[in-house]
Amino acid sequence: MHSPPISVAYSPCPNDTFSFFHFAQSDDVKTHLHDVETLNRCAFEGRFDVTKLSFHAWLRVQDSYELLNAGAALGRGCGPLVICRQGAGDASYRRHPVGSVAVPGEYTTAHLLLRLWHPQIQNRIFMPFDQIMDAVASGRADAGVIIHEGRFVYQQRGFDCLVDLGDWWESTTGQPIPLGCIAAKKSLGAARIAELDSRLKQSIQAAFDDPASVREYVKRYAQELDDAVIDKHIKTYVNDFTLDLGDEGRKAVEVLQKMAKGAGIV
DSSP states (O other): OOOOOEEEEEOSSHHHHHHHTTGGGSTTEEEEEOOHHHHHHHHHTTOOSEEEEEHHHHHHHTTTEEEOSSSOEEESSOOOEEEEETTSOOHHHHHSOOSOEEESOTTSHHHHHHHHHOTTOOOEEEOOGGGHHHHHHHTSSSEEEEOTTHHHHTTTTTEEEEEEHHHHHHHHHSSOEEEEEEEEEGGGOHHHHHHHHHHHHHHHHHHHHOTHHHHHHHHHHOSOOOHHHHHHHHHHHOSHHHHOOHHHHHHHHHHHHHHHHHTTOO
């Protein structure tokens, strides 16, 4: 009798579909694609065996989910941006932001970083990440925190960057910024988790070795279909840390946890 397939969940963003394509071809895997905030909330319920998570969310479920070495979105120059309509922000706003801020989910790392940067921001409006720029453009929000492909197209869509939260994080801590990770249920057991971790690393390496093999799959789910934008996205969020967090990556996660606890956020 065959064991049921393992449930594996990740986002439709190019860095995840790039990383998981080869892994997802296995007969013992059943994939589920959702936006990252949905995945965060599913993890609180223990819905999937292996799942993409914001590091903010993983800090809340680490007793039940083991952080994998492979698959993380962690690095430098890749943090969320706080944007506003062109001409709407100035230096005083950066020091004392007021008004409403659209945020891509309560348990995203972007939200955690926003709170660490300026704890006094109270009027936070949570919505899917792909609705943020429209909300700011329409005036429904005074500012917005953008992630994923948004950082590559916000200027051509008529927005200014108020602050790069990645730059703020790096200048404050000296660490690369931990954005998202892959975690597996601890109930799977150490041997099974190690095997899945190894398979994911192999999947990522295969995509690096032959990017054309994953292109169709990545474009099927991408928000921005322009090849140049997709390539920038993958180059920004998929790197050596994605293959293996290593000591440096895990140190960055420790610093994030320490700061989040110190601020009373987790």
